[in-house]
Amino acid sequence: MARDAQAIAGVERLRFFPLAAIAGRGELLVEPGGRELLDLSASWTAAGFGYGNPAIAEAIAAAAATAPGASILSGTHPDAVALAEELLELVPARAPEQPRRVYLGHAGTDANDVALRGCRHATGRPGVLAFEHGYHGGFGAAQGVSGVHVAAGASADPDVVFLPYPDRFRPHTGDAAMVVDDVLERAAAALSRGRIAAVIVEPLQSDGGLIVPPDGFLAGLRALCDEHGSYLIVDEVKVGLGRTGRTHAFEHAGIVPDVVTLGKALGGGVPLSAAIGPADVLDEPTASALMTTIGNPISCAAGRAVLALVRDGAATRNADERGTQLRALLAQYAASGRPGAERVGDVRGLGLSIGVELVVGAGDDAPDAVLTAKAAYRAWELGAVAFPVRGNVLELTPALTISAEAIDRAATILTRAIDDAAAGAVSDEQIAAFQGW
Ligand SMILES: Cc1ncc(COP(=O)(O)O)c(C=O)c1O
Structure with missing residues (x-):
């Protein structure tokens, strides 16, 4: 990350947490050191059919x-x-x-x-x-x-x-x-x-x-x-x-x-x-x-x-089914009474283009961009990649080939990340280095 900061131009950075990968496979990215991350962005959808897809490779x-x-x-x-x-x-x-x-x-x-x-x-x-x-x-x-x-x-x-x-x-x-x-x-x-x-x-x-x-x-x-x-x-x-x-x-x-x-x-x-x-x-x-x-x-x-x-057509059908699965799991969380649930203002999307809008909560639907940045950061700490858009919306666009098990894991990580971020697990200093948009 330090060498990246010295070498790569700022005009092409849109960073939210210290993400670095040395390999990728399907919906997974591998960090230096070997930790696997569940990538719920697919590099902003550019890897829509998964990293290292054999037919494409x-x-x-x-x-x-x-x-x-x-x-x-x-x-x-x-x-x-x-x-x-x-x-x-x-x-x-x-x-x-x-x-x-x-x-x-x-x-x-x-x-x-x-x-x-x-x-x-x-x-x-x-x-x-x-x-x-x-x-x-x-x-x-x-x-x-x-x-x-x-x-x-x-x-x-x-x-x-x-x-x-x-x-x-x-x-x-x-x-x-x-x-x-x-x-x-x-x-x-x-x-x-x-x-x-x-x-x-x-x-x-x-x-x-x-x-x-x-x-x-x-x-x-x-x-x-x-x-x-x-x-x-x-x-x-x-x-x-x-x-x-x-x-x-x-x-x-x-x-x-x-x-x-x-x-x-x-x-x-x-x-x-x-x-x-x-x-x-x-x-x-x-x-x-x-x-x-x-x-x-x-x-x-x-x-x-x-x-x-x-x-x-299989990937398109999977996008439909896995998208329905993920939206349902997130909506279930929003209605659950867990610590961060009231911060979910809206869950929406079509197929595997899904947005989770985070708000101030307690009846106030004002956007909470800081919470969103912290939830994205916490998700990375817990092993998933999801980027904020429009300030307070977590964008979920994993590879269309993602499995049902990986979707379950995505929901587990994301909901815990929102709970933790709402409870103060990420400091202002931790996100300060990442300007995002
Ligand atoms: C809807 C839409 N159109 C066009 C673009 C630009 O594509 P690219 O970044 O590949 O130039 C983007 C990139 O985010 C996009 O989301």
Whole structure:
């Protein structure tokens, strides 16, 4: 940790406790010294199919040994084309008669950046409608439309309009029943001015606090985009590819987006992302979104191995079942009368995208970010990895392949961590070195 502090740039640190790993296996990380940690983050979902997944590891090793080039910029290779074709097969088409394309990138950030600039280019409109506390990327246009970054001081995109994301637990209208209608009314007003190229939205807002949108929200946005000739970009980077118990999280809303972005788990631990959308959005201008190692054979082979796991369906079904199991165990705890139980304001999620919102307690639902930081720290001490988002929400996104026994252990560790943190087991000094977000 000391050498890390001297060598690794602060701009890429988002630390919550002294986590260091020398190996990983499935849902486990191994610390120096050999202690095993149950990883309930899966590296922010990038290891969605588990560390060292044999199918992915084999594909990567084979591609590395005989790589047919290192890029698709100026030449193609079979895994890049097949990966793009498989993505076109996996992601439903909004208008089947219109040609679609796939941008292959390195991270959710560039996939969203390309999607946004493509929609702007195709419509000739500058505006983007996005949501407060949303996360679409850490650089460029994707960062400028990310409410999380803008709230933390990053420059907002000059043409972004932010709206509240409908949250029934903390309704911006004061009335949970009104949140969807209010947001859609505001969206209609913004779209009717005719300057909006695209609406970009997470189908379940993750870094914004694991907020599952109420019924009608995404369908309402879909209808408004159609009415006003704007594109609907659904950002599935964190919750796609089976995590919510469906192949695509937008399926829960019964909609089909114009552009879908994928990342994180798509690469099975190596950098890979994709934007899938109309050729009008992703073809022009030629050679305007270049990074040298885009479409490299190693990432593409990993992506194809991941898509085979997605098509198999077992991980998606497991996400649904294990998610239901974990939410039930946490809800049981919240109702248990144990020392930290009253600090659990809400347990929510879809599949294995789960949020545990920690509050002041004793009838006060005010967010308690300090308790959350301490509970995450205590969970690490007890042997589990879970990171806070939105200050006071513990995000639980383990590998989709996690076992029922590991879920039981996760609930045991997390509930004890909340009990202990509420009882003062972690000091202010212990968390002071970790700035988090
Ligand atoms: C919903 C969503 N979109 C995009 C991104 C950006 O992905 P990346 O960090 O791979 O650039 C993230 C990262 O947290 C995310 O959660």
